[in-house]
Amino acid sequence: MTTYEQSVxxxxxxxxxxxxxxxxxxxxxxxxxxxxxxxxxxLVWIAWKVLDLAWPAIQDFGLSFIWTEAWDPVTRDFGALxxxxxxxxxxxxxxxxxxxxxxxxxxxxxxxxxRRLAAPIATMVELLAAIPSxxxxxxxxxxxxxxxxxxxxxxxxxxxxxxxxIFSGEPSSSGIFTAALVLTIMIIPITSAICxxxxxxxxxxxxxxxxxxxxxxxxxxxxxxxxxxxPGIVAAVLLGxxxxxxxxxxxxxxxxxxxxxxxxxxxPGDSLGSKIASEYVGATxxxxxxxxxxxxxxxMVISLATNVIAQFIVVxxxxxxxxx
Amino acid sequence: MSQLTQADPYxxxxxxxxxxxxxxxxxxxxxxxxxxxxxxxxxxxxVLGTLxxxxxxxxxxxxxxKPRPLFGEEGGIADALVGSALIVGMAMLMAIPLSVxxxxxxxxxxxxxxxxxxxxxxxxLNGVPAIVVGIFVFGILVVGNGxxxxxxxxxxxxxxxxxxxxxxxxxxxxxxxxxxxxxxALGVTKWRTTWNIVLPAAIGGILTGVVxxxxxxxxxxxxxxxxxxxxxxxxxxxxxxxxxxxxVTIFIFSExxxxxxxxxxxxxxxxxxxxxxxxxxxxxxxxxRKRRQLEGS
Numbered sequence: 001m002t003t004y005e006q007s008v009x010x011x012x013x014x015x016x017x018x019x020x021x022x023x024x025x026x027x028x029x030x031x032x033x034x035x036x037x038x039x040x041x042x043l044v045w046i047a048w049k050v051l052d053l054a055w056p057a058i059q060d061f062g063l064s065f066i067w068t069e070a071w072d073p074v075t076r077d078f079g080a081l082x083x084x085x086x087x088x089x090x091x092x093x094x095x096x097x098x099x100x101x102x103x104x105x106x107x108x109x110x111x112x113x114x115r116r117l118a119a120p121i122a123t124m125v126e127l128l129a130a131i132p133s134x135x136x137x138x139x140x141x142x143x144x145x146x147x148x149x150x151x152x153x154x155x156x157x158x159x160x161x162x163x164x165x166i167f168s169g170e171p172s173s174s175g176i177f178t179a180a181l182v183l184t185i186m187i188i189p190i191t192s193a194i195c196x197x198x199x200x201x202x203x204x205x206x207x208x209x210x211x212x213x214x215x216x217x218x219x220x221x222x223x224x225x226x227x228x229x230x231p232g233i234v235a236a237v238l239l240g241x242x243x244x245x246x247x248x249x250x251x252x253x254x255x256x257x258x259x260x261x262x263x264x265x266x267x268p269g270d271s272l273g274s275k276i277a278s279e280y281v282g283a284t285x286x287x288x289x290x291x292x293x294x295x296x297x298x299x300m301v302i303s304l305a306t307n308v309i310a311q312f313i314v315v316x317x318x319x320x321x322x323x324x
Numbered sequence: 325m326s327q328l329t330q331a332d333p334y335x336x337x338x339x340x341x342x343x344x345x346x347x348x349x350x351x352x353x354x355x356x357x358x359x360x361x362x363x364x365x366x367x368x369x370x371v372l373g374t375l376x377x378x379x380x381x382x383x384x385x386x387x388x389x390k391p392r393p394l395f396g397e398e399g400g401i402a403d404a405l406v407g408s409a410l411i412v413g414m415a416m417l418m419a420i421p422l423s424v425x426x427x428x429x430x431x432x433x434x435x436x437x438x439x440x441x442x443x444x445x446x447x448x449l450n451g452v453p454a455i456v457v458g459i460f461v462f463g464i465l466v467v468g469n470g471x472x473x474x475x476x477x478x479x480x481x482x483x484x485x486x487x488x489x490x491x492x493x494x495x496x497x498x499x500x501x502x503x504x505x506x507x508x509a510l511g512v513t514k515w516r517t518t519w520n521i522v523l524p525a526a527i528g529g530i531l532t533g534v535v536x537x538x539x540x541x542x543x544x545x546x547x548x549x550x551x552x553x554x555x556x557x558x559x560x561x562x563x564x565x566x567x568x569x570x571x572v573t574i575f576i577f578s579e580x581x582x583x584x585x586x587x588x589x590x591x592x593x594x595x596x597x598x599x600x601x602x603x604x605x606x607x608x609x610x611x612x613r614k615r616r617q618l619e620g621s
Contacts, residue, residue, distance in 0.1 A: 028515035029433055035425035036434075036442055039485060043449045046460045046482075053463045104360035112357050123608075124365045130536075130600050131371060132543020134571045135593045138578040139371050142378075142586065185367055192364070216346050218353040239451070246453025249545045249571075253578055273455045273546070280549035296459040300452065307451030311444050 047300065054297035057290035065294055071259035071275075078291040080298055085261050086176065086271035087299070090251060091244035093180035093265070098187045099237050105188070106195035107221060122196070129189030137253030140182040145173035145254060148181065153266050169264035172256070176265040179255035179274075183247060187240035194236035198229040231317040238310035245303045248273030272299040372597065379594030382587045392557035392573065392588075401592050403559045407473065407567030411552065412542050414477035414563065419484035420534060424523075426485075427492035432518050443490070450486035454546035457482050462550035471566035476552030480541040487540065491533025495526045531610040539603035543596055545571035570596050 057065070061078065068079025105125060109118045153171035161167055172178075202225050210220035226233070248271075256268020257278055270278075272295050279292045387400035426446070430439045461479040469475075499522050507517040523530070548569055555566040570592055577589035 025513050025515050028518070029429075032425045032429035032433055035422050036429045038422060039426050039449065039489065040442070040445050042482065042485070043445055043452075045464075046449075046452060046457065049460050049463050050456060053459065101360045101363065104357045105364055108357035108361040112354060113361070121361055121365060124368050125361075127601070127604060128364060128368045130539055130604055131368075132545075132571060132596060132600065134543065134545040134574045134578070135375070135597055136371065138574060138589055138593050139374055141578060142590075143374050188364055216350040218350045219346070221353075242451050246451075246455065248453065248455035249575060253575070273453060276455050276459065277546060277549055280553055293459065293463075296456055300456045303451060303453050303456070304448065307448050310451075311447055315440065315444065 047304065050293075050297050050300050054290070054293040057287075057294035058297070060287070060290065061294065065291075066298065069261060071291075073288050076287045078287060078294075080272070080295055082259055082261050083270055083272040083275045083295060084298065086179075086251075086255060086269040087245055087273065087302070089265070089269075090176055090180040090183055090255065090271055091241055093177070094183035094187055094244045095237065095241050097181075098184045098191055098240060101184075102188050102191035102236070102240070103195055103233065105192040106199050107225075109192075109196050110199040111217065111221060111225070125189050125192055128185065129193070133186065133247060133250040134253075136182060136185060137250035140178060140250060140254040141174060144182065145178045148178050149173040153177065165263055166265045169262075169266055171266050172268065174254050174256035175268045176255060176262060179251045179271070180265070182250050182254050183244045186247060186250065187244050190243055191236050191240035194239060195229075195233060198232040198236065199225055202228045231313050231320075235310045235313040235317065238306055238313070242303050242306040242310065245306060246273060246299065248277040252277045272296075272302075375590065375594045375597055378587070379590035379592075382591035383594070387591060391559050392568065399588075401570065401573060401588070401595070403555075403557050404568045404570045404573040404592065405595075406559050406561060407552075407555070408542060408570040410561060410563055410567060411473050411477045411480065411548070411569060412538060414474060415480035415484055415541060416534070416538060418477060418481035419488060419537075423485050423488035424492055424530065426489040427496055428518055428523075430489075430493045431496035432514070432522070443493070446486040446490050449482075450490070454483060454544055455549075458547040458550040461547065466551055471550075471552050471554055473552050473563040473565065473567040476548045476567075476569070477563075479547035479551050480544060483541050483544060483547060484537045487537040488533050491536070492526070492530045495529030495533070496522060498529070499525045528610045528612075532607045535603050535607040535610065539600045539607075542603075543571055543600060545575045548572050549575075 061068075065078065066080050066084070068077075069081040070077040070079040071082055072078075109122050109125075113121065149171045153167075156162060156167050157171070206224045206228065207220050210224045211217070215223065251271050252274035255270055255274055257270050257274065258268040259270060262269050276292055276296055276299070279288070384400075388405065389402050390400040391403035392399050392401060426442070430442050434442060457479050461475050461482070465475045465478065466472075503521050503525060504517055507521045508514075512520070548571065552566040552569065553572050555568045557568055560567060574589050574592045574596065577585040577592070580586060580589075
């Protein structure tokens with residue numbers, strides 16, 4: 001019975017089957033393409049929407065908002081300079097401390113530590129990245145901040161560096177410096193993880209060659225590993241910087257939230273992300289609300305620019321490596 | 325005579341000052357590397373130790389079963405736990421299917437150039453600050469409609485998308501070419517091969533990425549501030565309204581001068597970090613499973 005049916009119209013059946021097969025493939029591919037388009041559109045939409053939200057403020061305050069040092073809800077004077085200063089200075093301090101530490105950690109994990117030790121330490125550094133920013137901020141303001149005020153800051157003031165105006169004034173538990181150190185803790189795991197990936201991919205024969213020529217381990221690292229991975233290290237550091245620029249919560253908890261540019265790094269200030277986060281309950285005037293959106297637009301432009309530059313370096317680096 | 329030996333560059337018996345300097349540099353480098361690694365581990369231990377030390381005493385059954393107190397009464401974080409679970413769950417439902425499809429497109433269908441551009445798009449999306457994502461969702465949804473747990477979940481989903489898509493795509497590309505070829509040779513179509521062969525082979529790695537992304541967004545505060553932060557402290561499952569969450573609760577308590585609320589913040593932070601660590605252990609287990617499976621095949 002069945003054989004009979006099959007033999008009646010074999011061509012029709014295979015044709016139908018083939019068509020349904022093709023339909024499944026086309027449908028699946030179509031859905032996958034649509035999903036990718038959604039992801040791409042989302043990125044463009046975020047960039048466009050945040051600028052669109054800030055547009056009334058941009059028209060109202062003009063570009064001079066960016067370099068105006070003011071934030072007074074009473075007189076309705078608003079500017080972004082205080083927060084740009086806070087963002088840039090905290091992130092750069094964090095970067096200067098975190099970059100050498102991260103590279104050293106990555107070198108320890110790839111070049112020095114025996115494998116049995118490297119794996120658990122790498123896991124611990126990963127876990128450092130897993131601590132939510134709000135938890136790190138809580139620790140930062142209630143435990144780390146007071147320690148910085150009582151020990152670290154007086155110690156810095158006692159060294160010859162203490163004469164610098166940035167280290168002057170009364171030590172305080174929350175301020176630019178505390179926030180910068182918390183940011184340092186946040187970006188070390190990110191930067192060191194990327195550096196580790198880079199160092200692992202340096203060909204072993206290059207390192208062996210340098211060692212065979214009689215160089216010390218450090219000389220082999222400086223001459224071979226750093227040279228080979230230099231663009232990647234720059235990208236890793238920029239990605240860490242992008243993360244520091246964008247961090248709102250932990251900075252909000254530790255920077256002290258003061259609407260002024262402090263002379264000393266030990267004094268409270270504020271950053272872009274932190275200021276936006278502070279205003280979530282609702283701004284008190286239309287100007288204030290739109291100023292917050294303006295700050296968000298500035299933050300987005302800064303961190304997108306940092307990220308795009310980092311990505312550009314990564315892509316070029318990979319292309320060069322493939323060419324080799 | 326001694327002048328001659330010093331000038332002779334081929335005499336390897338001469339101990340030059342250069343060598344001593346090089347040895348010192350080598351020692352300093354080694355110590356710096358070990359010290360940096362110890363410092364990072366030390367910070368982790370100190371932070372976790374502080375959380376246990378300060379948070380553990382405030383933990384009790386009531387802490388998990390009662391909502392937040394209004395004024396100084398005894399209470400807990402049940403409202404925030406329910407809110408966080410619902411919001412993260414919804415974010416997973418929104419983000420995971422889309423992320424996996426994007427990953428499939430990149431690794432199975434897209435031409436190399438398109439694949440590379442999409443990876444850059446995802447990486448840049450991953451770099452958008454969480455607070456900016458919060459402002460975006462505020463702008464497109466919250467303005468006019470008010471806060472709601474769904475909008476908070478949507479903001480978290482935007483953060484999850486690039487993380488899960490990238491980790492899934494990377495694992496799909498590790499699935500051996502031979503598995504696909506064998507399937508094609510049997511006449512199986514491409515989409516069925518992807519669905520029945522490639523995805524199951526990569527499931528351990530995909531779950532690892534998902535779990536790590538869940539751990540990340542469960543602790544995110546910034547995107548929730550503008551989307552689901554102004555909420556009554558009662559246990560509620562009405563996702564059309566703003567719900568309290570664990571991170572926002574910790575954030576608000578952490579800036580409170582009241583020692584009682586600070587103690588609650590520590591305990592809540594301990595609960596959050598316990599969840600995050602558990603997720604990371606789970607991720608390691610999945611990752612181990614994936615390795616065994618791929619080795620077996």
